[in-house]
Amino acid sequence: MEKRVTFGSWTIGILFAVPQLLLIFTFFYWPAGQAVYWSLTLQQPWGGGNVWVGLDNFRSILSNADYWNSITASLVFAAISTGLAMFVALVLAALTDRQLAGSRFYRVVLIWPYGIAAPALALAFRFILAPEAGFLSVINRMWPGIWDPGLDGADAMASIIVAFSWKYVGYNFIFFLAAFQAIPRSLIEAAAMDGSGVVRRFWDIQFPLITPTIFFLLVINITESFQDSFGIVDIMTSGGPANATNLMVYKIYSDGFKGLDFSGAAAQSIILMVLIIVLTIFQFRFIERRVHYQ
Amino acid sequence: MASITIRDVKKSYAKLQIVHGVDLDIASGEFVVILGPSGCGKSTLLRMIAGLEEISGGEIAIDGTVVNKLEPRERGCAMVFQNYALYPHMSVAQNIGYSLKVAGVPAAERQLRVQAVARTLELEHLLDRKPMALSGGQRQRVAMGRAMIREPKVFLFDEPLSNLDAKLRVQMRSEIRKLHRRLNATSVFVTHDQVEAMTLADRLVVMNGGRVEQVGTPAQIYSRPASRFVATFVGAPAMNILEGTVDLDGLSLLGGSRRLAMARAGLPVGTKVAMGIRPEAVRLVAPGTAGALDATVDLVEELGAGRVIYVDLDGASFSVMTSEAVHPEPGSAVGLKISPEDMHFFSSDTGTRLEVFKASVPEPAL
Numbered sequence: 170m171e172k173r174v175t176f177g178s179w180t181i182g183i184l185f186a187v188p189q190l191l192l193i194f195t196f197f198y199w200p201a202g203q204a205v206y207w208s209l210t211l212q213q214p215w216g217g218g219n220v221w222v223g224l225d226n227f228r229s230i231l232s233n234a235d236y237w238n239s240i241t242a243s244l245v246f247a248a249i250s251t252g253l254a255m256f257v258a259l260v261l262a263a264l265t266d267r268q269l270a271g272s273r274f275y276r277v278v279l280i281w282p283y284g285i286a287a288p289a290l291a292l293a294f295r296f297i298l299a300p301e302a303g304f305l306s307v308i309n310r311m312w313p314g315i316w317d318p319g320l321d322g323a324d325a326m327a328s329i330i331v332a333f334s335w336k337y338v339g340y341n342f343i344f345f346l347a348a349f350q351a352i353p354r355s356l357i358e359a360a361a362m363d364g365s366g367v368v369r370r371f372w373d374i375q376f377p378l379i380t381p382t383i384f385f386l387l388v389i390n391i392t393e394s395f396q397d398s399f400g401i402v403d404i405m406t407s408g409g410p411a412n413a414t415n416l417m418v419y420k421i422y423s424d425g426f427k428g429l430d431f432s433g434a435a436a437q438s439i440i441l442m443v444l445i446i447v448l449t450i451f452q453f454r455f456i457e458r459r460v461h462y463q
Numbered sequence: 464m465a466s467i468t469i470r471d472v473k474k475s476y477a478k479l480q481i482v483h484g485v486d487l488d489i490a491s492g493e494f495v496v497i498l499g500p501s502g503c504g505k506s507t508l509l510r511m512i513a514g515l516e517e518i519s520g521g522e523i524a525i526d527g528t529v530v531n532k533l534e535p536r537e538r539g540c541a542m543v544f545q546n547y548a549l550y551p552h553m554s555v556a557q558n559i560g561y562s563l564k565v566a567g568v569p570a571a572e573r574q575l576r577v578q579a580v581a582r583t584l585e586l587e588h589l590l591d592r593k594p595m596a597l598s599g600g601q602r603q604r605v606a607m608g609r610a611m612i613r614e615p616k617v618f619l620f621d622e623p624l625s626n627l628d629a630k631l632r633v634q635m636r637s638e639i640r641k642l643h644r645r646l647n648a649t650s651v652f653v654t655h656d657q658v659e660a661m662t663l664a665d666r667l668v669v670m671n672g673g674r675v676e677q678v679g680t681p682a683q684i685y686s687r688p689a690s691r692f693v694a695t696f697v698g699a700p701a702m703n704i705l706e707g708t709v710d711l712d713g714l715s716l717l718g719g720s721r722r723l724a725m726a727r728a729g730l731p732v733g734t735k736v737a738m739g740i741r742p743e744a745v746r747l748v749a750p751g752t753a754g755a756l757d758a759t760v761d762l763v764e765e766l767g768a769g770r771v772i773y774v775d776l777d778g779a780s781f782s783v784m785t786s787e788a789v790h791p792e793p794g795s796a797v798g799l800k801i802s803p804e805d806m807h808f809f810s811s812d813t814g815t816r817l818e819v820f821k822a823s824v825p826e827p828a829l
Contacts, residue, residue, distance in 0.1 A: 353546065353548065355544045355545075355546055355548035356548050356550060356551075358515050358535075358542075358544070358548065359542070359544060359548035359549075359550075359609075360550075360561070361514075361515065361534075361535045361536065362513060362515075362535050362536070362540065362541060362542045363536075363561050363562035363565055363609070363613075364536035364562050364565045364566055364613075365536070365561075365562075365565045366534075366536075369565060373550075373561070373565075374550060377552045378551065378552060
């Protein structure tokens with residue numbers, strides 16, 4: 170039975186909800202509404218009113234090859250970083266759940282990266298991955314010029330993917346570990362008695378039982394990879410080289426605040442929002458069907 | 464079909480020793496019940512046989528093969544867990560057939576064998592359901608089916624009935640018994656419920672504090688308990704114990720307020736003993752009857768078929784079970800008549816059974 174608090178009078182209930190409603194309105198609905206308004210108008214860079222232009226902003230963005238390049242880069246980034254962050258976290262959590270040596274250490278240490286601000290960790294990775302002096306400079310010594318995120322778009326993309334995944338491995342790990350630990354020990358033992366080995370048990374018993382968590386993390390990771398990537402891109406690559414890492418969220422910032430195209434940036438925000446909504450709906454429609462909720 | 468040999472098996476976690484050197488031989492096809500209070504190490508022993516728990520010392524052999532280092536799947540045991548441990552994401556048929564699937568049995572044969580097991584356990588109409596949609600008794604049967612389908616050498620039961628309600632428990636108990644009679648597989652059944660233990664066991668192993676207290680048939684355990692622990696643990700209501708001291712020609716009980724005259728056959732005067740009498744071995748007589756102990760009624764518990772009468776014997780609580788139609792009022796006086804052959808004696812120090820007493824005087828004199 171769920172416990173519910175009930176209030177005698179309708180007004181008291183509303184009064185309790187008002188602070189939260191105010192916050193949501195001020196920081197979500199109002200800016201979102203403004204963005205929709207801006208995206209349908211043309212704003213003067215130095216003020217002086219808006220001119221209604223209908224869908225012209227969207228037309229010009231969607232006919233721009235740079236923008237399509239940005240969407241592609243974002244999708245590539247989202248797919249690879251989500252996959253990497255979830256896979257590594259899943260493996261670590263599975264090992265930790267088996268109480269292998271060092272599992273106590275992982276458990277504490279792995280949540281830390283999530284607590285680090287994206288720009289700070291980006292700066293650290295910038296040093297680590299620096300082609301001339303970082304850890305990877307060893308490779309350049311052996312094969313000169315093979316690694317240079319400043320010149321090679323693929324290297325740059327790899328750098329931001331690694332930095333972002335590193336941050337989310339810890340977050341995912343905590344959820345995966347909790348999910349593994351929620352599986353009754355006796356289920357694993359029953360499977361062992363049924364003749365199932367470690368790997369088989371993982372695929373037949375543990376994996377199906379943590380699908381709700383996998384699904385939750387998939388939605389969160391993909392959404393965050395579109396949004397939380399800004400700080401990493403800004404510090405590590407600034408969208409370069411040659412727009413190779415100009416993710417949608419970074420392009421909104423650079424077009425809006427550096428290019429002073431507020432209206433175009435607003436239209437891009439709307440497109441990004443719609444894209445995330447569509448992706449989430451897609452995940453709920455097609456992936457959730459394969460999830461076993463207990 | 465397989466015998467199990469357990470030799471000096473020990474289990475400890477870090478510094479804490481749970482099982483202190485258990486020796487046990489289980490014959491092929493035998494139904495052995497391990498009975499004991501919670502924390503006595505009975506489940507740990509079972510899990511060591513299954514291979515779910517590492518053996519800290521000693522040796523376990525199944526069918527003559529030492530299995531200490533073998534994985535659970537290599538031991539040929541099947542286990543029924545207390546919480547059933549059904550795979551929640553699989554249907555009943557998949558649950559029962561999982562071990563065959565792992566073993567690589569072709570789907571067609573698998574289906575036939577699942578059907579056969581389901582027929583035996585009357586689960587045929589439930590094969591497509593998920594465990595969540597089953598009742599407690601049905602889940603229990605699925606767990607049994609999952610163990611049966613592998614045709615294991617040994618069945619292990621870890622308190623499988625303790626999550627069921629009383630009525631279902633009695634029913635499942637007789638089903639397990641019938642099943643064992645048909646399959647005749649070696650079975651080890653762990654429980655803390657003595658009624659379950661008495662009714663199921665060919666042979667009963669009573670454990671306490673990580674040690675085996677007594678091994679024997681249920682009748683032997685009941686009639687000749689090897690220790691004070693076994694005496695008070697088996698039987699309901701529990702056996703009455705009266706502390707006493709050996710004197711020149713008998714026993715002085717309850718700090719000297721009551722006496723029993725009997726030959727003391729070898730025990731030195733002053734030895735402290737505990738005398739046990741089962742509540743159902745005591746006869747109620749009129750107060751003041753010669754050779755009976757007088758007591759005051761405290762409380763009467765009506766059981767329908769009989770009643771338990773709690774009496775006060777010079778400050779010590781004492782229970783009597785009778786099926787006679789007597790209903791003494793609380794506060795009234797009754798006489799308790801005890802035959803010498805129903806008395807059990809245990810050492811006060813070690814708790815072990817003493818066989819030295821011969822009741823030479825048929826009636827305890829007051």
